[in-house]
Amino acid sequence: xxxxxxxxxxxxxxxxxxxxxxxxxxxxxxxxxxxxxxxxxxxxxxxxxxxxxxxxxxxxxxxxxxxxxxxxxxxxxxxxxxxxxxxxxxxxxxxxxxxxxxxxxxx
Amino acid sequence: xxxxxxxxxxxxxxxxxxxxxxxxxxxxxxxxxxxxxxxxxxxxxxxxxxxxxxxxxxxxxxxxxxxxxxxxxxxxxxxxxxxxxxxxxxxxxxxxxxxxxxxxxxxxxxxxxxxxxxxxxx
Numbered sequence: 001x002x003x004x005x006x007x008x009x010x011x012x013x014x015x016x017x018x019x020x021x022x023x024x025x026x027x028x029x030x031x032x033x034x035x036x037x038x039x040x041x042x043x044x045x046x047x048x049x050x051x052x053x054x055x056x057x058x059x060x061x062x063x064x065x066x067x068x069x070x071x072x073x074x075x076x077x078x079x080x081x082x083x084x085x086x087x088x089x090x091x092x093x094x095x096x097x098x099x100x101x102x103x104x105x106x107x
Numbered sequence: 108x109x110x111x112x113x114x115x116x117x118x119x120x121x122x123x124x125x126x127x128x129x130x131x132x133x134x135x136x137x138x139x140x141x142x143x144x145x146x147x148x149x150x151x152x153x154x155x156x157x158x159x160x161x162x163x164x165x166x167x168x169x170x171x172x173x174x175x176x177x178x179x180x181x182x183x184x185x186x187x188x189x190x191x192x193x194x195x196x197x198x199x200x201x202x203x204x205x206x207x208x209x210x211x212x213x214x215x216x217x218x219x220x221x222x223x224x225x226x227x228x229x
Contacts, residue, residue: 032213033213043219043220043221043222044152044219045219046215046216046217049209049214050209050212053212089216091206091214094157094166095154095166095169096142096154097154098152098153099151
């Protein structure tokens with residue numbers, strides 16, 4: 001199975017900040033990585049797919065990059081609604097494993 | 108708007124069974140791979156199972172293999188997860204999701220169902 005190591009596990013920031021979350025895969029995943037936002041009691045929301053493609057309707061302050069085994073999600077200019085938990089997911093091979101999650105809260 | 112609406116779930120004793128349902132609307136359900144993902148209380152997301160559009164292929168996480176089955180009714184646009192021999196550690200919110208493939212870019216899960224809680228406890 002491909003292991004997705006996500007960091008940090010938690011992050012404190014303020015509105016307007018720029019934050020970056022990273023995911024490292026245990027083998028190359030050829031950009032088959034997605035990023036989701038998860039809020040309590042809600043279903044995960046797709047933010048980015050294929051490492052850098054922004055899902056329709058998602059604000060452009062969210063961006064993704066990376067290749068091989070190392071990927072990142074960046075939020076530039078945090079908004080109040082962005083405080084949530086973020087997960088990466090590889091869809092290169094089943095099981096389609098997720099990172100452990102990064103909880104982003106208000107500093 | 109593409110939508111998945113889930114039903115089923117609830118409280119069941121260890122060793123018991125439960126079936127979850129997921130009804131799709133506003134997309135070509137019979138053309139898409141469908142998946143189940145779960146989140147245990149206080150835990151992260153865990154991929155559970157998938158099924159091909161024509162039901163030919165199914166795959167399961169090791170944690171549920173041999174106990175869970177996945178199926179679909181393409182005429183009714185319904186996805187199922189039959190859960191047998193349930194364990195306390197199967198307690199989680201279960202989500203269904205459609206997998207969309209974009210050639211040369213990847214595959215992603217969207218939309219997702221609203222989630223349904225399964226509690227395994229005596």
